[in-house]
Amino acid sequence: MSTLYKFNKYLLFILFGFILVFLPACEKDDVKPDDPKILARNEFYELMKEWYFWYDKMPDVDVEDYDTPEELLKALRYLPYDRFSYIASKTEFENVVQGKYIGHGFGYSFDSEGNPWIIFVFKDSPLYPEGVRRGWRIVKVNGKVISQSNIGTIFGDSKEGVENTIEFLxxxxxTVIITTAKKEIQKNTVLHSDILHIGGKIVAHLVFEGFREPSENELADAFGFFKNAGANEMILDLRYNPGGIISVTTLLGSLISGEDTDNRLFFKYLHNDKKTSYDEEVTFAKEPNSLNLKSLIVITSRSTYSASEIIINCLKPYLNVVTIGDATGGKPVGMYVWYSDYADYAFVPISFKIINANGEGDYFEGILPDASCEDDITRQFNDREEACLKEAIYYLTTGSFSGRKGRFVSQPLKERLTLEDEIGAI
Structure with missing residues (x-):
């Protein structure tokens, strides 16, 4: 049927090796040979019956009632837990793995009054050399005010060359007005790194946006810098990190924990009862630039998912992990990726769950923060008055939390059902 790209276990989890898997597909004589979407629908149904983590909880459906794999997935999804399975084109999916997409190269968020703000700008963005940074407010696009209802369409199609005139404050x-065209953006996943000196402590401070293919070199550079500086504490900012490649997850966990965890159990994959032979244990690796930390502070939000949550949950058996911000997104599960034999589809269904060395997982409602604070989108990541960084510094200084909550309101759980959700930027 389909070729399984055992994407290094995907949370978004991706590229580890290539394994051919032949599932009991429908006979090609059963469908019209000139209708690739119907053929793809049928192979997707067979895939779901074998590999979907909740295959035994899927509703009974008549597959002939659905014309495409996308329609079938919507009918089969096990709710409320599956907020994540999706289908994309092969090229779109591969670009996400590589940290590439078509756009202007920035992330955004709305404040409590409905105003949109820049929350990060990738270095490959045409706006980066123009000086646009986190803390700039978007006033208008092509003379029109942005709202939460039009943000998905106001910037136009995701095609290279599409121009927009953006007014910033x-x-x-x-007021700064810039006319800029969309292009292929190569994400940098380390958005910021620096060293903070706090009460005699040397604190590594890393803002990490995603576990992608380019991340290994970026993390090597960042942790080489931290190691040379003598860092003995760390603030890891994962507030905008939706997950990514499992090899990068293992790398980051190993760089943080160090020699005390070398070759010890980091986490386990658990599959449905048809696929228990694929259950697997992943151990920490020995890394020369590891910091050998005993504790870790992580800044989180509802946009902190999967691989990011593995870092939190699976370091807890070994380190004192403190979380600050909002509850995480709640994705203790991951995916494999299958390419259709008949049409331009990458099938990405939930295929396994993750537990730590203590057998803990199932945080579908998110991992609750130890201290709550709002994402202060008006300030730079290294501004010590930024609410979450300020709380982290308070904890490092006093060993307790300030108790400041301000106007904090925890955000609701989100669905991540499309490739645009995984990209997380314009």
Whole structure:
């Protein structure tokens, strides 16, 4: 049937090796040979019956009632737990793995009054050399005010060359108007790194956006810098990190924990009862630039998912892990990826769950923070007055939390059903 790209276990989890898996597909004589979507629908149904983590909880359906794999997935999804399975084109999916997409190269968020703000800008963005940074407010696009209802369409199609004129308000209250065209953006996943000196402690501070193919070199550079600086504490900012490649997850966990966890159990994959032979244990690796930390502070939000949650949950048996911000997104499960034999589809259904060395997982409602604070989108990541960083510094200084909550309201759980959700940027 389909070729399984055993994507290094995908949470979004991706590329580990290539394994051919032949599932009991429908006979090609059963469908019209000139209708690839029907053929793809049928192979997807067979796939779900074998590999879907909740195959035994799927509703009974008549597959002939659905014309495409996308329609069938919507009918088969096990709710409320599966907020994540999706289908994309092969090229779109591969671009996400590589950290590439078509756009302007920035992330955004709305404040409590409905104003949109820049929350990060990738270095490959045409806006980066123009000086656009986190903390700039988007006033208008092509003369129109942005709202939460039109944000998905106001920037136009995701095609190279699509131009938009964007009016910004800078932190100094200056108006800046820039006309810029969409292009293929190569994400940098380390958005910021620096060293903080706090009460005699040398604190590594890393803002990490995603576990992608380019991340290994970026993390090597960042942790080489931290190691040379003598870092003995760490603030890891994962507030905008939706997950990614499992090899990068293992790398980051190993760089944080160090020699005390070398070759010890990091986490386990557990599959449905048809696929228990694929259950697997993943151990920490020995890394020369590991920091050998005993504790870790992680800044989180509802946009902190899967691989990011593995870092939190699966380091807890070995380190004192403290979380600050909002509850995480709640994705203790992951996916494999199958390419259709008949049409341009990448099938990405939930295929396994993750537990730590203590057997703990199932955080579908998210991992609750030890201290709550709002994402202060008006301030730079290294601004010590930024609410979450300020709380982390308070904890490192005093060993307790400030108790400041301000206007904090925890955000609801989100669905991540499309490739746009995985990209997380414009």
């Amino acid at each position: 800078t932190p100094s209250d200056s």
